[in-house]
Amino acid sequence: MQLRKITAASAAVVALALTATACGSGEKDDKGGSEGGKGKITVGIKFDQPGLGQKTPQGYAGFDVDVAKYVAKELGYSEGQIEFKESKSQDRENMLARGDVDFIAATYSINDEREQKVDFAGPYLLAHQDLLVRADDDSIKSAEDLNSKKLCSVTGSTSAQNVKQKLAPKAQLQEYPTYSACLTGLQNGAVDALTTDDSILAGYAAQDSHKGKFKLAGLELSNENYGIGVKEGSDLKAKINKALEKMVSDGSWEKAVKANFGPANYEYEPAPSIGDIKK
Amino acid sequence: MSASVLYEAQGPRAKARNVIYTAVFLVSVAVLLWWVYTSLDEKGQLDWSLWSPFFGSEAWTTYFLPGLKNTLLAAALSLVIALPLGAVLGIARLSDHAWVRVPATVVVEFFRAIPVLILMLFCREVYVAYTGVSSDARPLYAVVTGLVLYNASVLAEVVRAGILSLPKGQSEAALAIGLRKNQMMRMVLLPQAVTAMLPAIVSQIVVIVKDTALGGYMLAFPEMLSNATTASSYYGANIIACLTVAALIFIVVNFALTSFASWLEKRLRRGKKSTGVPLAPDGGVDQSGFGAAAN
Amino acid sequence: MFDFLEGYDLLGAFWATVQLTVYSAIGSLIWGTLLAGMRVGPVPLMRAFGTAYVNLVRNIPLTVIILFSSLGLNQTLGVKLGGGEDFDTINFRLAVLGLILYTSAFVCEALRSGINTVPLGQAEAARALGLNFGQVLRLIVLPQAFRAAVNPLANVLIALTKNTTVAAVIGVAEASLLMNEMIENEAQLVLIGAVFAFGFVCLTLPTGVLMGLLGKKVAVKR
Numbered sequence: 001m002q003l004r005k006i007t008a009a010s011a012a013v014v015a016l017a018l019t020a021t022a023c024g025s026g027e028k029d030d031k032g033g034s035e036g037g038k039g040k041i042t043v044g045i046k047f048d049q050p051g052l053g054q055k056t057p058q059g060y061a062g063f064d065v066d067v068a069k070y071v072a073k074e075l076g077y078s079e080g081q082i083e084f085k086e087s088k089s090q091d092r093e094n095m096l097a098r099g100d101v102d103f104i105a106a107t108y109s110i111n112d113e114r115e116q117k118v119d120f121a122g123p124y125l126l127a128h129q130d131l132l133v134r135a136d137d138d139s140i141k142s143a144e145d146l147n148s149k150k151l152c153s154v155t156g157s158t159s160a161q162n163v164k165q166k167l168a169p170k171a172q173l174q175e176y177p178t179y180s181a182c183l184t185g186l187q188n189g190a191v192d193a194l195t196t197d198d199s200i201l202a203g204y205a206a207q208d209s210h211k212g213k214f215k216l217a218g219l220e221l222s223n224e225n226y227g228i229g230v231k232e233g234s235d236l237k238a239k240i241n242k243a244l245e246k247m248v249s250d251g252s253w254e255k256a257v258k259a260n261f262g263p264a265n266y267e268y269e270p271a272p273s274i275g276d277i278k279k
Numbered sequence: 280m281s282a283s284v285l286y287e288a289q290g291p292r293a294k295a296r297n298v299i300y301t302a303v304f305l306v307s308v309a310v311l312l313w314w315v316y317t318s319l320d321e322k323g324q325l326d327w328s329l330w331s332p333f334f335g336s337e338a339w340t341t342y343f344l345p346g347l348k349n350t351l352l353a354a355a356l357s358l359v360i361a362l363p364l365g366a367v368l369g370i371a372r373l374s375d376h377a378w379v380r381v382p383a384t385v386v387v388e389f390f391r392a393i394p395v396l397i398l399m400l401f402c403r404e405v406y407v408a409y410t411g412v413s414s415d416a417r418p419l420y421a422v423v424t425g426l427v428l429y430n431a432s433v434l435a436e437v438v439r440a441g442i443l444s445l446p447k448g449q450s451e452a453a454l455a456i457g458l459r460k461n462q463m464m465r466m467v468l469l470p471q472a473v474t475a476m477l478p479a480i481v482s483q484i485v486v487i488v489k490d491t492a493l494g495g496y497m498l499a500f501p502e503m504l505s506n507a508t509t510a511s512s513y514y515g516a517n518i519i520a521c522l523t524v525a526a527l528i529f530i531v532v533n534f535a536l537t538s539f540a541s542w543l544e545k546r547l548r549r550g551k552k553s554t555g556v557p558l559a560p561d562g563g564v565d566q567s568g569f570g571a572a573a574n
Numbered sequence: 575m576f577d578f579l580e581g582y583d584l585l586g587a588f589w590a591t592v593q594l595t596v597y598s599a600i601g602s603l604i605w606g607t608l609l610a611g612m613r614v615g616p617v618p619l620m621r622a623f624g625t626a627y628v629n630l631v632r633n634i635p636l637t638v639i640i641l642f643s644s645l646g647l648n649q650t651l652g653v654k655l656g657g658g659e660d661f662d663t664i665n666f667r668l669a670v671l672g673l674i675l676y677t678s679a680f681v682c683e684a685l686r687s688g689i690n691t692v693p694l695g696q697a698e699a700a701r702a703l704g705l706n707f708g709q710v711l712r713l714i715v716l717p718q719a720f721r722a723a724v725n726p727l728a729n730v731l732i733a734l735t736k737n738t739t740v741a742a743v744i745g746v747a748e749a750s751l752l753m754n755e756m757i758e759n760e761a762q763l764v765l766i767g768a769v770f771a772f773g774f775v776c777l778t779l780p781t782g783v784l785m786g787l788l789g790k791k792v793a794v795k796r
Contacts, residue, residue, distance in 0.1 A: 048508060048509045049512065054513055055342075056341070085414075098407050155743075156754055156758050174745060177508070177743055180518050181511075184649050185645070188649055190648060204512075209329070284697045286706070297616060297618075305619060318650070319651070322651075324650055389775065391778075392782075393774050397739075397750075400757075400763075404763055485632065485633060489634070518645060522641055526634045526638045530634060
């Protein structure tokens with residue numbers, strides 16, 4: 001009886017102590033983690049898109065990451081001062097508005113709707129919505145062919161809405177939270193094509209485990225102008241534009257594109273000039 | 280009632296019949312498993328290249344272990360906060376004063392009725408709008424707050440049911456020897472109810488651990504499941520392999536938790552006489568109904 | 575104030591939630607009862623299977639189970655559940671299957687707790703009459719167990735209603751998928767959340783109250 005009482009009492013004490021420390025550490029977080037603090041720049045990237053922004057055991061890799069690093073360097077931050085954060089597609093505007101990140105380089109296409117909420121520097125890459133198909137599949141030649149096809153894309157993405165509303169309203173569309181989920185079905189023939197920006201698709205096609213299995217269909221279904229998102233009215237926009245211009249003129253842009261998209265045989269568009277948005 | 284009272288001790292014919300049942304059942308399960316295995320193999324899902332990452336340290340240190348850490352942290356914080364809060368709410372629902380009882384009832388019923396995911400999203404926006412919680416900590420805060428609100432109301436029902444499951448004579452006797460109501464609660468009812476509530480609380484811990492996964496896709500909380508999908512995009516199309524590993528980790532963690540809790544329960548129960556009947560994990564026994572059930 | 579709702583099929587989305595709930599509830603009641611039967615039955619292998627099933631399935635997040643049924647069963651093994659070539663139908667059925675597999679573990683446990691409330695004498699008397707295991711279970715024990723398990727089963731049903739939101743991960747067009755879409759397109763996040771919270775309260779609270787009344791009405795007085 002006595003032992004049980006003691007056990008119960010000590011459990012309660014431990015619980016209380018844990019609560020207290022939890023609150024305590026929480027407060028510390030508040031002070032230490034204030035954003036835009038000196039000597040740190042936070043950048044939103046994708047974590048799960050090989051070739052553009054991917055968390056790897058060696059750190060972060062991809063074209064978006066290289067652009068972000070270059071821009072950060074031009075803004076006066078060393079590589080160690082950059083803090084990368086995952087910015088999911090549906091969360092990007094909110095992250096900027098809340099000030100969670102200083103800028104976002106995460107396959108962020110410029111469009112009117114988004115421009116009302118955030119400002120864009122760039123564009124720094126012109127991509128197109130395209131299809132990833134099995135290497136032996138030549139049946140898709142134009143957007144009309146899609147109506148009889150089974151497609152896969154990410155839930156609620158622009159590409160998915162594009163297919164549903166404009167390109168092929170009759171096509172079957174499977175939606176998953178991530179692109180990597182689509183690849184399983186594509187490989188097994190449960191879906192015929194994975195559709196999103198060709199730059200993203202190229203990254204998947206170039207992965208070691210996918211070499212020779214998939215190819216890009218090469219349809220330019222839309223123009224996606226990747227820009228760097230900043231908070232509305234931020235003075236970063238002009239500085240980032242300058243950095244991007246320099247990146248193109250000193251050849252770093254070309255180098256980064258080659259390094260990231262080279263293995264994919266992806267025919268990338270030449271570097272767009274700042275403010276040149278192709279509709 | 281133990282299972283064995285449902286059927287007679289088995290004679291030779293019953294035993295023979297059992298052997299047949301066993302064989303048929305075994306064969307059908309084996310056929311099913313064989314079909315899954317061969318089809319997976321045929322589709323190349325069992326290729327060594329898809330599974331080899333999990334046998335190196337890289338995948339664990341980059342994706343799974345940090346994810347597991349976040350999952351456990353969020354679950355531990357939620358439990359530690361939700362338990363006392365749930366106890367207070369549960370006791371408040373038993374209060375004689377309507378001004379205590381009614382608000383507590385409304386709170387409990389409301390938060391039990393809403394999906395946790397919606398609660399988490401809501402909490403995030405509240406943190407953004409009204410507090411200075413840094414953006415690094417915000418997903419964790421939002422996930423924990425959502426889990427606390429939901430689980431505190433579920434645990435409140437567990438506590439209430441635990442206290443109600445005690446025989447009426449306990450509170451009558453306590454009042455008869457002149458204890459005040461809060462003394463009765465503290466010294467007589469709660470200590471007995473605790474052991475009766477343990478199984479239900481344990482199954483709620485498992486629910487909390489699993490529900491942290493809801494914070495992954497929508498709130499960018501880097502827990503296990505979302506880290507597993509990130510891993511699958513890095514290693515190529517091995518999402519089935521990654522999910523399998525994630526599922527195994529969840530099973531191991533939850534199994535460890537339940538085993539530990541039942542050990543603790545036995546220890547607490549040893550040498551003591553409670554008048555309470557242990558509540559089944561899913562809330563049998565009582566008539567009041569409480570929600571330690573599926574989620 | 576609520577004009578952001580225009581252009582969205584809110585009722586349609588909640589109708590899908592209701593359908594998911596009803597089909598999964600029926601399915602998991604059947605499969606859960608079978609599991610409970612296995613767990614208290616005389617065949618050791620089936621007992622072991624039932625126990626292992628419940629302990630495995632209860633410990634895996636539902637998201638994983640539903641992703642498995644879509645990515646594994648459908649996309650890899652080619653199971654279509656009779657849905658033909660229509661993704662919407664297939665996904666709906668896969669989601670129902672996933673929900674059934676998951677929820678039945680909880681139904682099984684609720685039923686077992688119900689079985690535990692049936693006094694020993696009931697089964698002993700039944701056996702004395704010469705009933706075999708199947709008859710004891712079907713005629714004597716389960717009818718009483720169900721009546722005692724109404725409350726825990728109500729909780730399982732409420733949890734199931736809320737769990738249907740997870741079907742969104744494989745693209746089933748139910749309430750939470752619509753909510754994601756609205757959050758992405760509209761600005762009034764808090765209001766959207768409130769609307770959907772209200773929708774779920776409307777679904778789950780009456781369920782809880784009705785089942786509570788039912789539980790009281792059918793309870794076996796002892």
